[in-house]
Amino acid sequence: MDRKKKGVALSIALILLTKKRQSRKKRLIKDWMRKKAELNHFNLINELRVTEENDFKNYMRMRDSSFQKLLSLVSPYLKKKDTHMRKSLTPEEKLAVTLRFLATGRSFEDLKYSTLLSPRAISGAVLDTCNTLIYVLQDYLKTPSTQQEWREVADDFGRIHRFPTCLGSLDGKHVGIIMPKNAGSRYFNYKGFHSIILLALVNARKEFMMVDVGINGRISDGGVLFYSKFWQSYEQGLLNLPNPINLSNMTHLFPYVFVADEAFALGPNLMKPYSQKNCSSNELIFNQK
Incomplete structure (x- = not known):
């Protein structure tokens, strides 16, 4: 009997000790959570x-x-x-x-x-x-739809950046993602990671006027523009761009243009920098502007 009593007492002691440890552990976690909540x-x-x-x-x-x-x-x-x-x-x-x-x-x-x-x-x-x-925010991100709205954008570029025929600045941004299953190299870009591309058009105040996002990162910036709804609307003549204008002391007309970097293709309404190879001083100044 004494041995049984000792065994029972030992078992009870172990149970109580285990519960005490669990209670202490639980209390410590709660303390940690409480402190974390103060600085969350x-x-x-x-x-x-x-x-x-x-x-x-x-x-x-x-x-x-x-x-x-x-x-x-x-x-x-x-x-x-x-x-x-x-x-x-x-x-x-x-x-x-x-x-x-x-x-x-x-x-x-x-x-x-x-x-x-x-x-x-x-x-x-x-x-x-x-x-x-x-x-x-649907009214805050609005692409100009009339010639007058485009002219107002160009007027801002003229006042702020001395570029009176600019309708906006285009560029692309790779947004890193985890490779989708079975995607292979579809989203793998030239920078060495998987991405989708955000194409954006901003005004002279760096405010977004157009955003196109979702094209796989393997496509170049120029390709992204080509596949975008924005450029499809441009090619179909649906953007209502203003007609070319005369600038002061100039005899010929100047078209309104979008500006982009060298990744994009030059076009009637798309201007990009001169190639860095054999760049003249005037061309270098143009690029810097």
Whole structure:
């Protein structure tokens, strides 16, 4: 009996010790989570907003004034009612985590550590917010559709950059992606990684007027332009570009043009730099302008 009692007592002691260790471990995790919550993604944003304006811009890729403007636009569509089971994310939290995802390309699994949100919650917030951004910003990203609107763009280039016949600056950007399954080299670009390409047209104030994204990274910038809906509209004469004009002290007409780098093909309304090989001084000045 004594041996049995000792065995039972030892078993109970081991169980209690195990529970104590589990309880301590659980408590330590909760303490860690509590401390993490004090300095999580959202609290950091609020701190940067108050004390470090430049760091806020670096972290969110925009100034607080722009963030607040966006927030005012999306808030009416992102507000959700709390339930008995959980508290809904605020519009500010949804916008912040979405901008962070878009700026960094980090996975939802990675973002959960800084936001303290589950990957599922982040996924829902990003999808909801992106759809809302597309809806509320559709009037902000508008390609000129009349000759007068194009002339206003050119007038800005004339005042700001002394280029009175410029209708916009074109360029492409490779956006790195994880290679899709069975894609082979379809998305593999000349820079050595897999990507899709963003083609953009900006005005004299560096504001976007057109964006085309999704072409596989293997295609050159010039090829991306050729396949874009924007250029198809141009070739069909649907952009309503203004007619060539006379410039002061000039006897012949000058066409309105888009400017791009050497990756694009020269055309009647597309200008690019002179080749760097055997470049004259005047041509070099032109390139620098």
